Amino acid sequence: MRVNIIGAGIGGMATAALLASKDHQVYVYEKNAQAGGKMNQQVLGDFRFDTGPSLLTMPFVLEKLFSDCGKYLNDYVTMEPVEPICRYFWQDGTEFNCWQDVKKTLDEIRLIAPSDIHAYKPFLSYAEKIYERTSNAFLFNPLNSWRDFLGLPLTDMARIDALTTVSKRIDSKFSSPYLRQFFKRFTTYNGSSPYQAPATLNVIPHVELNQGGYYVKGGLYELANALRKLAEDSGATFVFGEEVESIVVENKRTTGLQMKNGEVYPSDIVVSNSDATESYLKLLSDNDISPSKKKKVAKTEPSCSGFVLLLGISKTYEKLVHHNIFFSNDYENEFHDIFEKRVMPYDPTIYVANTSYSDKEHAPKGGSNLFVLVNAPYQSDNWNWAEKTETYSNHVISLLEKRGLADLSSHIVEQDVITPDDFYEKYRSNKGSIYGTSSNDRFSAFARPRNKSKEIDGLYLTGGSTHPGGGIPLCVLSAQHATTLIMRDFR
Numbered sequence: 001m002r003v004n005i006i007g008a009g010i011g012g013m014a015t016a017a018l019l020a021s022k023d024h025q026v027y028v029y030e031k032n033a034q035a036g037g038k039m040n041q042q043v044l045g046d047f048r049f050d051t052g053p054s055l056l057t058m059p060f061v062l063e064k065l066f067s068d069c070g071k072y073l074n075d076y077v078t079m080e081p082v083e084p085i086c087r088y089f090w091q092d093g094t095e096f097n098c099w100q101d102v103k104k105t106l107d108e109i110r111l112i113a114p115s116d117i118h119a120y121k122p123f124l125s126y127a128e129k130i131y132e133r134t135s136n137a138f139l140f141n142p143l144n145s146w147r148d149f150l151g152l153p154l155t156d157m158a159r160i161d162a163l164t165t166v167s168k169r170i171d172s173k174f175s176s177p178y179l180r181q182f183f184k185r186f187t188t189y190n191g192s193s194p195y196q197a198p199a200t201l202n203v204i205p206h207v208e209l210n211q212g213g214y215y216v217k218g219g220l221y222e223l224a225n226a227l228r229k230l231a232e233d234s235g236a237t238f239v240f241g242e243e244v245e246s247i248v249v250e251n252k253r254t255t256g257l258q259m260k261n262g263e264v265y266p267s268d269i270v271v272s273n274s275d276a277t278e279s280y281l282k283l284l285s286d287n288d289i290s291p292s293k294k295k296k297v298a299k300t301e302p303s304c305s306g307f308v309l310l311l312g313i314s315k316t317y318e319k320l321v322h323h324n325i326f327f328s329n330d331y332e333n334e335f336h337d338i339f340e341k342r343v344m345p346y347d348p349t350i351y352v353a354n355t356s357y358s359d360k361e362h363a364p365k366g367g368s369n370l371f372v373l374v375n376a377p378y379q380s381d382n383w384n385w386a387e388k389t390e391t392y393s394n395h396v397i398s399l400l401e402k403r404g405l406a407d408l409s410s411h412i413v414e415q416d417v418i419t420p421d422d423f424y425e426k427y428r429s430n431k432g433s434i435y436g437t438s439s440n441d442r443f444s445a446f447a448r449p450r451n452k453s454k455e456i457d458g459l460y461l462t463g464g465s466t467h468p469g470g471g472i473p474l475c476v477l478s479a480q481h482a483t484t485l486i487m488r489d490f491r
């Protein structure tokens with residue numbers, strides 16, 4: 001069977017590897033010159049940056065992908081646990097390191113939040129329970145038809161803490177403002193707000209704190225290289241610099257791809273790793289899908305986006321480790337700005353990844369490569385990046401100086417910026433969102449576009465905008481689900 005895949009993001013490459021390893025003829029068409037999609041990299045002078053993910057969780061999902069293709073993940077990349085997992089800074093001078101070792105983390109909590117020392121481990125057990133009750137239903141299952149629900153313990157699904165918000169649940173468990181803000185932060189891992197998302201998302205701390213947070217030696221982009229190589233080793237062919245204009249449909253069945261350069265590439269099936277909203281609304285013609293489907297897709301709420309500064313600096317800061325978070329003073333107001341007013345917060349939480357802490361060659365001797373990320377609203381009329389990028393960049397740099405990175409601006413050697421507009425232009429992410437669809441309401445897990453089109457035969461979808469969601473491991477799971485559904489149809 002010939003398979004045409006649109007896009008060489010994580011979902012596209014993982015699906016290519018799985019299908020090629022089953023001896024299908026697989027072609028991946030990517031509009032950009034390099035693979036990876038949002039998991040990408042950039043070199044500025046002597047500095048190297050990951051421009052997307054910086055932390056890997058659930059590595060067993062990748063191990064399974066490689067072993068399903070008859071390969072070993074460790075032959076392709078070297079993964080290592082990051083220590084500390086992250087260092088947190090508050091504006092009153094409080095600092096906190098979160099470690100892979102719970103005992104070390106508890107020693108730190110004893111210093112900053114003694115009243116919560118007995119709440120930490122029970123909270124991690126509660127997060128683990130949610131994982132046990134949700135993962136088989138919402139992560140490891142294509143959720144495509146009634147047969148996918150068979151055998152799932154429905155009583156478990158009723159006990160997943162979906163009736164309150166992340167924030168309210170955390171406030172009920174912890175009294176210290178530090179631990180409350182620390183735990184609320186995890187909701188941003190899938191681009192949602194802790195003040196709106198169901199407490200079910202308290203599962204995320206389990207994934208990082210119980211299962212571990214990892215770095216890929218050489219930078220996370222090594223994983224994109226590994227996925228491409230896995231797909232090529234399995235027999236897939238990549239074509240770069242070719243953009244798909246539309247998915248060709250005849251009698252409600254895909255027959256191939258119409259490319260922007262005028263070529264038509266026929267195929268038996270199409271797998272789209274382009275954002276699901278883009279796929280349904282821009283790559284299919286109005287005649288191909290029903291108005292009700294169009295309306296449903298258009299209403300899909302994207303996750304938040306991100307504002308990224310890449311700073312190559314001629315200095316190392318003692319206080320910076322690999323992952324660093326500088327918290328805002330008013331977390332609720334920050335999320336109100338991002339998710340409701342759709343403007344950049346004046347007092348944002350700022351994440352700084354400093355991979356030169358672990359990989360010295362990512363910056364020249366005595367320098368650092370700072371990837372600075374601020375959560376941002378998805379593209380909206382309320383914030384014009386064309387006018388505001390420079391001012392906001394300077395604002396973030398001056399905030400970092402106030403929060404402990406003294407004289408940062410005078411040490412900048414290289415600088416670049418990525419805004420929500422760029423995330424749309426470069427990767428066609430719906431409204432510049434970076435984690436697919438939002439999980440801000442309790443039905444989002446059921447509302448994500450599925451990995452197989454119900455209206456068009458032979459069309460499958462993969463990637464962070466589809467079930468089960470955004471982030472590296474979930475994108476790989478979306479590829480597993482798309483492949484399962486394809487194999488069901490074409491056994």
Ligand SMILES: Cc1cc2nc3c(=O)[nH]c(=O)nc-3n(C[C@H](O)[C@H](O)[C@H](O)COP(=O)(O)OP(=O)(O)OC[C@H]3O[C@@H](n4cnc5c(N)ncnc54)[C@H](O)[C@@H]3O)c2cc1C
Nearest residue numbers: 007009010011031037038053054055244274463464471472
């Ligand atoms: C700043 C940032 C930080 C992040 N941090 C983390 C993190 O720490 N950990 C984590 O797990 N995840 C993180 N993520 C999320 C993660 O990067 C994404 O969920 C994931 O990379 C999305 O992969 P995808 O399969 O959806 O493909 P995408 O990345 O969306 O790639 C889709 C590809 O399709 C191509 N394409 C689209 N339309 C067409 C067309 N018409 N023709 C040809 N090609 C097309 C695009 O160019 C793109 O290459 C982060 C993301 C960003 C941006």
